[in-house]
Amino acid sequence: xxxxxxxxxxxxxxxxxxxxxxxxxxxxxxxxxxxxxxxxxxxxxxxxxxxxxxxxxxxxxxxxxxxxxxxxxxxxxxxxxxxxxxxxxxxxxxxxxxxxxxxxxxxxxxxxxxxxxxxxxxxxxxxxxxxxxxxxxxxxxxxxxxxxxxxxxxxxxxxxxxxxxxxxxxxxxxxxxxxxxxxxxxxxxxxxxxxxxxxxxxxxxxxxxxxxxxxxxxxxxxxxxxxxxxxxxxxxxxxxxxxxxxxxxxxxxxxxxxxxxxxxxxxxxxxxxxxxxxxxxxxxxxxxxxxxxxxxxxxxxxxxxxxxxxxxxxxxxxxxxxxxxxxxxxxxxxxxxxxxxxxxxx
Numbered sequence: 193x194x195x196x197x198x199x200x201x202x203x204x205x206x207x208x209x210x211x212x213x214x215x216x217x218x219x220x221x222x223x224x225x226x227x228x229x230x231x232x233x234x235x236x237x238x239x240x241x242x243x244x245x246x247x248x249x250x251x252x253x254x255x256x257x258x259x260x261x262x263x264x265x266x267x268x269x270x271x272x273x274x275x276x277x278x279x280x281x282x283x284x285x286x287x288x289x290x291x292x293x294x295x296x297x298x299x300x301x302x303x304x305x306x307x308x309x310x311x312x313x314x315x316x317x318x319x320x321x322x323x324x325x326x327x328x329x330x331x332x333x334x335x336x337x338x339x340x341x342x343x344x345x346x347x348x349x350x351x352x353x354x355x356x357x358x359x360x361x362x363x364x365x366x367x368x369x370x371x372x373x374x375x376x377x378x379x380x381x382x383x384x385x386x387x388x389x390x391x392x393x394x395x396x397x398x399x400x401x402x403x404x405x406x407x408x409x410x411x412x413x414x415x416x417x418x419x420x421x422x423x424x425x426x427x428x429x430x431x432x433x434x435x436x437x438x439x440x441x442x443x444x445x446x447x448x449x450x451x452x453x454x455x456x457x458x459x460x461x462x463x464x465x466x467x468x469x470x471x472x473x474x475x476x477x478x479x480x481x482x483x484x485x486x487x488x489x490x491x492x493x494x495x496x497x498x499x500x501x502x503x504x505x506x507x508x509x510x511x512x513x514x515x516x517x518x519x520x521x522x523x524x525x526x527x528x529x530x531x532x533x534x535x536x537x538x
Contacts, residue, residue: 195201195509197403198457201228201365201444202269205247212243212340213250218447220258224516225451228444230405232359233268236288236304244271248286252293259297263514266298267336272315272434274307274343284318291333300334300361305369311352316359335359335401340366342373345389352396360402363393363442367407382411385435394438405436408443431456454517458510459503461522468529474500475534489532494537503533 206212212285219231235252241249259266270286273279287301312480319333337360339345354360371383372374374411377466409430431442431453442453459467473487474497485492488498507530511518532538 193251196229196264196513197327197362197405197441198510199228199269199444199450199453200232200405200441201237201447201450202408205233205244205268206237206239206341207251208243210241212246213254216254220262222252222447222450225454226447226515228450229264229441229454229513230299231262231264231266232302233266236269236271238269246281247420248289252289255294255297257338262433267300267302267334268298269302269304269338272303273305274311274341275305276419279305280314281480283315287318288322288325290310291319291328292326294327295322298360298375299447300336302336302338302362302364304338304366305340305384306337307341308347309354311343311430312337312347312354312360316354319359321338323409329435330360333359334361336362338364338366339367339389339393340373342370345370345392348389348396352402353407356400362403362405362407363397365390365393365407368410385433389401390437390439391435392410397440398438400463404439405439405441406430406439406443408445408447409449412446412449413506424448424452428452428456458517459507459524463470463503464507464527464530467500468526468533471497471498471504471533471535472529476528497537504530504533504535507531519523 205216207214213219216233217483222228233251235244235247235251255266268290271279272283290298290301293366302318306315307310307530314336316335319335320330321332323330337344337351339348342391344351349425352363366408367383367386370386376384393404396402409427411423411426413420427449434442435456441457444453470487470492476484477485477487490496507518511527511531522530
């Protein structure tokens with residue numbers, strides 16, 4: 193696993209085209225900033241009901257050929273619903289086939305519309321059973337859940353605590369279903385932002401070593417004076433807000449969104465230069481035997497130092513998974529300093 197989840201891009205696994213795997217093929221071949229950290233072949237809402245069987249076949253067919261060259265993680269979204277035994281049965285069969293036929297190519301599965309803790313445990317149990325059946329080590333296949341029901345929100349802390357000692361790795365927000373279930377309204381300015389839920393997700397994910405990912409932004413295009421154009425500003429505003437709340441990544445529906453979110457959830461050149469410089473200055477002062485260390489007028493204690501290191505470690509993680517992105521974002525000298533600077537406190 194890369195440890196990165198800046199972008200969670202869903203790609204319909206089957207669409208009504210001559211090549212029904214058109215979008216899946218495109219996503220598996222993505223490069224540069226358009227390559228998501230988590231690619232999510234979608235067997236659920238992104239695929240029409242009459243194409244779900246073909247969607248599963250497309251995933252099983254395509255991954256052996258293309259997954260090894262994909263630079264991120266692959267997390268198919270299966271069918272599931274806490275209030276539908278039929279959907280859960282479909283999800284069980286999809287998980288079984290995914291693990292059995294392409295288990296070595298996936299990092300985990302994404303389970304939507306989970307309910308209370310017991311429902312999440314049931315989904316985890318299905319994955320564990322498939323692992324045992326097909327000879328995978330326990331925990332080889334991860335689990336992420338989409339928080340989009342009142343029951344999941346009510347049990348969010350318990351679900352997250354369960355994740356600290358299980359295969360659960362990620363919490364993803366599903367605002368459309370959540371708004372519908374709560375009876376929320378679009379009164380002319382769009383759906384509610386649900387900041388309280390996003391803050392709770394960010395907190396619980398941080399407390400239990402999970403990934404937290406924001407919900408989709410589906411207003412892909414805007415129209416003005418007869419011209420339709422990509423709504424880059426609207427999406428960037430949402431992603432920046434999610435980053436401010438401490439979410440690890442953002443949901444992407446489209447390669448252009450992926451390119452934006454990858455950059456926003458990545459230290460800027462100015463941030464990296466500032467924090468590398470401060471670490472270098474700290475290490476120089478420490479080597480000189482200075483007690484209390486002041487860098488550029490700022491008193492540096494261990495907590496402050498960790499903030500500098502977080503910036504550098506994030507860049508190192510991105511460089512390990514996507515060196516083409518870091519080489520495009522930063523000049524060679526700055527990147528080399530970030531990769532080699534001593535980040536130890538002691």
